[in-house]
Amino acid sequence: MTRSTRRTRTRTLRVAGVGAAALLALSACSSSDSDSSSNSSPKSDTSASSSPKLSGTVTVFAAASLKESFTTLGKEFEKANPGTKVTFNFGGSDTLAASITGGAPADVFAAASPKTMAVVTDKKDAATTPATFVRNQLEIATLPGNPDKVASLKDLTKSGLKVVLCDKTVPCGAAAQKALDASKLKLTPASYEQDVKSALTKVELKEADAAVVYKTDVKAAGDKVEGVEFPESAKAINDYPIALLKDAPNAEAAKAFIALVQSAEGQKVLTAAGFLQP
Amino acid sequence: MTDPTLPPSKPSDKGLDAHLVVHRDTFRLDIALAAAPGDVVALLGPNGAGKSTALRALAGLTPLSDGGLIRLDGTDLGRTPPEARPVGVVFQDYLLFPHLSALDNVAFGPRCQGVPKAAARELAAQWLERMGLAEHAAAKPRRLSGGQAQRVALARALATHPRLLLLDEPLAALDARTRLDVRSQLRRHLSDFEAVAVLVTHDPLDAMVLADRLVVVEHGRVVQEGTPSDIARHPRTDYIAQLVGLNLYRGAAEGHTVRLDTGPAITTTEDLSGPVFVAFPPSAVTLYRDRPTGSSARNLWRCEVAGLETHGDQIRADLTGELALAADLTTVAAAELDLHTGAPVWATVKAAQTHAYPA
Amino acid sequence: MTELDASDAAADTLTGGPRRRRVRTGGRPAGVPLPLLLPALVGLAFLLLPLLALLLRAPWRDLPNQLTSTAVWQALQLSLVCATAATGVSLVLGVPLAWLLARTDFPGRGFVRALVTLPLVLPPVVGGVALLLALGRNGVVGQWLDSWFGITLPFTTAGVVVAEAFVAMPFLVISVEGTLRAADPRYEEAAATLGASRFTAFRRVTLPLIAPGIAAGAVLAWARALGEFGATITFAGNFPGRTQTMPLAVYLALQNDPAAAIALSLVLLAVSIAVLAGLRDRWTAAPS
Numbered sequence: 027m028t029r030s031t032r033r034t035r036t037r038t039l040r041v042a043g044v045g046a047a048a049l050l051a052l053s054a055c056s057s058s059d060s061d062s063s064s065n066s067s068p069k070s071d072t073s074a075s076s077s078p079k080l081s082g083t084v085t086v087f088a089a090a091s092l093k094e095s096f097t098t099l100g101k102e103f104e105k106a107n108p109g110t111k112v113t114f115n116f117g118g119s120d121t122l123a124a125s126i127t128g129g130a131p132a133d134v135f136a137a138a139s140p141k142t143m144a145v146v147t148d149k150k151d152a153a154t155t156p157a158t159f160v161r162n163q164l165e166i167a168t169l170p171g172n173p174d175k176v177a178s179l180k181d182l183t184k185s186g187l188k189v190v191l192c193d194k195t196v197p198c199g200a201a202a203q204k205a206l207d208a209s210k211l212k213l214t215p216a217s218y219e220q221d222v223k224s225a226l227t228k229v230e231l232k233e234a235d236a237a238v239v240y241k242t243d244v245k246a247a248g249d250k251v252e253g254v255e256f257p258e259s260a261k262a263i264n265d266y267p268i269a270l271l272k273d274a275p276n277a278e279a280a281k282a283f284i285a286l287v288q289s290a291e292g293q294k295v296l297t298a299a300g301f302l303q304p
Numbered sequence: 305m306t307d308p309t310l311p312p313s314k315p316s317d318k319g320l321d322a323h324l325v326v327h328r329d330t331f332r333l334d335i336a337l338a339a340a341p342g343d344v345v346a347l348l349g350p351n352g353a354g355k356s357t358a359l360r361a362l363a364g365l366t367p368l369s370d371g372g373l374i375r376l377d378g379t380d381l382g383r384t385p386p387e388a389r390p391v392g393v394v395f396q397d398y399l400l401f402p403h404l405s406a407l408d409n410v411a412f413g414p415r416c417q418g419v420p421k422a423a424a425r426e427l428a429a430q431w432l433e434r435m436g437l438a439e440h441a442a443a444k445p446r447r448l449s450g451g452q453a454q455r456v457a458l459a460r461a462l463a464t465h466p467r468l469l470l471l472d473e474p475l476a477a478l479d480a481r482t483r484l485d486v487r488s489q490l491r492r493h494l495s496d497f498e499a500v501a502v503l504v505t506h507d508p509l510d511a512m513v514l515a516d517r518l519v520v521v522e523h524g525r526v527v528q529e530g531t532p533s534d535i536a537r538h539p540r541t542d543y544i545a546q547l548v549g550l551n552l553y554r555g556a557a558e559g560h561t562v563r564l565d566t567g568p569a570i571t572t573t574e575d576l577s578g579p580v581f582v583a584f585p586p587s588a589v590t591l592y593r594d595r596p597t598g599s600s601a602r603n604l605w606r607c608e609v610a611g612l613e614t615h616g617d618q619i620r621a622d623l624t625g626e627l628a629l630a631a632d633l634t635t636v637a638a639a640e641l642d643l644h645t646g647a648p649v650w651a652t653v654k655a656a657q658t659h660a661y662p663a
Numbered sequence: 664m665t666e667l668d669a670s671d672a673a674a675d676t677l678t679g680g681p682r683r684r685r686v687r688t689g690g691r692p693a694g695v696p697l698p699l700l701l702p703a704l705v706g707l708a709f710l711l712l713p714l715l716a717l718l719l720r721a722p723w724r725d726l727p728n729q730l731t732s733t734a735v736w737q738a739l740q741l742s743l744v745c746a747t748a749a750t751g752v753s754l755v756l757g758v759p760l761a762w763l764l765a766r767t768d769f770p771g772r773g774f775v776r777a778l779v780t781l782p783l784v785l786p787p788v789v790g791g792v793a794l795l796l797a798l799g800r801n802g803v804v805g806q807w808l809d810s811w812f813g814i815t816l817p818f819t820t821a822g823v824v825v826a827e828a829f830v831a832m833p834f835l836v837i838s839v840e841g842t843l844r845a846a847d848p849r850y851e852e853a854a855a856t857l858g859a860s861r862f863t864a865f866r867r868v869t870l871p872l873i874a875p876g877i878a879a880g881a882v883l884a885w886a887r888a889l890g891e892f893g894a895t896i897t898f899a900g901n902f903p904g905r906t907q908t909m910p911l912a913v914y915l916a917l918q919n920d921p922a923a924a925i926a927l928s929l930v931l932l933a934v935s936i937a938v939l940a941g942l943r944d945r946w947t948a949a950p951s
Contacts, residue, residue, distance in 0.1 A: 120918035188818065193901060195918035216818035217900025218907075220914065224897065227792075232801040233817045365852050386855040387864075399853040403871040412867070416858035464858055 089138035133280035139197035156267035160301035193218040204262035242300035325372035346515030392461030400445035413464035431459040471503035579663040588657035589631035746888035749827035765843035791897025822899035827888035835880035842876025
């Protein structure tokens with residue numbers, strides 16, 4: 027037991043240097059970004075805190091829409107910091123917030139809306155002030171080839187068209203409602219889905235003709251759906267906040283993971299998935 | 305598949321003419337059964353002999369194997385499903401439908417035959433009346449006594465006007481007291497019944513009181529059939545001999561002497577030759593502690609007591625030795641003889657009390 | 664021979680008269696052995712504790728507001744209607760299926776029975792997806808329903824009933840099959856000798872005899888259907904008044920108003936307890 031711990035520690039020590047080097051390289055890249063003010067401060071934090079060797083498991087509660095990009099980032103983090111392991115709990119932001127305030131052991135919370143993050147901060151369960159790390163814009167997902175010729179949000183109100191929205195209680199639904207209200211449109215969907223993935227699934231299975239989902243979801247679905255951008259989506263852009271949690275069992279590694287998410291490398295992965303930079 | 309040893313059954317236009325063949329695993333039932341309308345036939349046999357299977361085959365609940373045949377009033381029923389056979393069954397435990405009243409149980413059959421509800425209930429009420437059960441019409445079966453349930457079951461079976469009535473151990477579920485009453489009532493109802501009735505029983509008394517003719521079945525085959533008195537007097541298997549309470553032996557007769565297959569000889573009054581059966585009742589046996597000298601009995605065997613049991617006010621002694629036999633004696637006699645298991649005794653039977661008949 | 668012996672044995676067990684009714688032991692735990700009593704009480708506590716916690720933490724002050732909300736009544740009404748309809752569907756299809764499994768012999772019967780229980784182990788959400796693939800607008804069967812009859816099930820109240828029946832019916836089938844196996848098949852034979860066809864025997868004899876088992880199965884199915892969430896929201900979606908049943912409303916309320924969710928759950932609990940208790944009294948009172 028002791029022997030294996032020692033071995034792990036030496037390995038961590040050796041790799042911590044590599045990790046720090048990688049983070050440095052990442053921060054160098056991100057400095058080319060135009061707005062660096064928000065990024066710079068946590069970055070310096072991480073470089074400072076990266077000197078203690080990172081180990082153990084980082085538990086990240088993240089909005090379902092982050093699944094693909096965070097999984098990629100988690101692997102990168104584990105590669106850069108051998109001895110660490112990142113486990114994810116993806117789900118609806120509200121459910122996640124509820125389990126965090128209910129006492130679920132987590133290090134990091136990445137929510138799909140400030141409102142759901144507020145649930146956690148209101149209960150004083152966050153250790154740091156939440157920082158917006160990406161933004162997500164709505165898009166209309168239609169059947170492949172867009173057979174119904176959907177070109178705008180207004181087209182969704184055509185009769186005979188089966189549209190699914192997210193429920194108003196979840197961020198994508200709230201955003202869609204905001205966009206609809208902003209353009210004074212009244213849309214009666216076939217269903218208010220419980221989360222963005224199930225809304226998308228309905229289109230993927232061709233049960234619905236269109237769904238209002240996030241750009242990132244359309245991208246992740248590949249050629250199973252076709253994305254249609256609409257101008258009103260600019261009025262309902264979702265900020266994704268991330269925060270270290272108060273009772274984080276592994277705060278050091280968690281901070282490093284948050285830093286990776288906010289780094290240029292992290293942002294590259296996230297934008298590739300369709301997210302907008304904050 | 306027809307067995308040449310079976311008695312040829314004449315196809316007749318009236319009554320039952322059946323050759324019941326049921327083959328399952330190692331068991332084979334193969335019996336011929338014929339009866340005229342008005343006949344009451346009892347299938348008598350030990351447990352596992354195939355009586356119930358025979359009854360189920362007649363009812364259509366167990367399919368006949370190849371070679372089987374059931375003709376009733378000239379109609380072939382061999383492949384007819386049970387619901388289409390003009391057959392009524394009184395099951396051993398009656399199987400009255402527990403959720404229906406006695407009246408509705410009896411009305412069930414007519415209803416299935418298409419009689420309108422009111423008429424069926426009227427019919428059922430008449431049957432219950434005839435059975436002396438009018439005041440129990442509304443009772444659920446669990447409120448009925450064993451005897452009442454038996455009569456409801458009989459009424460239910462008769463209400464469909466069957467051309468063949470089957471009764472499976474009709475009195476087995478009753479206690480000794482009720483049994484006596486129900487037996488005589490059943491006897492009356494059966495003699496009123498104008499079509500064929502077949503009943504299955506392992507109780508010789510039931511069979512003899514209720515039936516005009518007995519068919520004794522052992523190991524799936526008919527071993528003897530005849531009128532009750534004939535069978536009681538001339539048993540042909542150990543099982544029947546035991547049922548009617550006789551010592552039975554098989555041997556070869558030469559004049560008045562029958563040499564038994566097992567060795568000793570028995571002197572009889574009948575003058576016969578060839579294979580015969582010899583029978584005598586246990587009460588015809590006299591036992592002695594010492595070899596009797598003055599006795600005129602020519603049938604004298606040295607035996608040993610193998611077991612004793614009380615039989616009414618008598619003692620029945622099971623003897624082994626030169627001849628295995630059962631002997632009845634009074635309690636006083638048993639005490640005087642100091643009978644106990646393993647005690648040596650001499651047994652005699654007067655020739656006049658034996659009865660020999662061709663095998 | 665074997666059958667003969669079996670029927671003889673069955674006859675013997677039945678000579679004691681009709682099956683004994685349940686014996687009520689009116690609250691006398693004195694005769695209950697400790698090794699049974701202890702785990703029984705722990706089990707009871709285990710089942711009731713979460714419900715008790717729900718009661719303790721319930722926002723009683725909010726309750727009147729919740730109860731006067733039309734959305735709640737709408738969801739409750741839809742839940743009751745759909746669960747009852749799903750139970751009806753389960754009865755009409757499930758009882759004959761149970762009969763088939765219990766009373767007939769066909770190759771692969773054991774396998775079919777295993778298949779019937781599959782929806783029990785299938786995660787309900789997967790069940791919902793499976794239903795979409797089968798009966799959806801583009802489903803294996805659903806596309807024909809759509810093009811021939813113009814029927815689409817997803818996003819409709821009928822879809823809710825279908826999803827609930829899919830999840831609930833196995834409970835009924837298993838329960839009824841068990842009762843049928845325990846019931847004496849010779850009553851059906853007796854009916855046959857009285858001229859009843861197999862269907863008449865089933866309808867007039869078997870069905871009344873197994874009524875308690877059917878009722879128990881129906882209650883199980885109804886309760887399961889009432890609480891159904893995963894398959895329903897996946898197959899039928901979530902639209903207030905059309906497909907939003909109570910569990911869906913509870914789930915979505917949980918997203919941003921947990922207090923409301925607890926209040927809604929209490930309403931659902933109260934109604935189901937009232938219905939189940941009401942039915943139970945009726946059945947135990949009715950002589951069968």
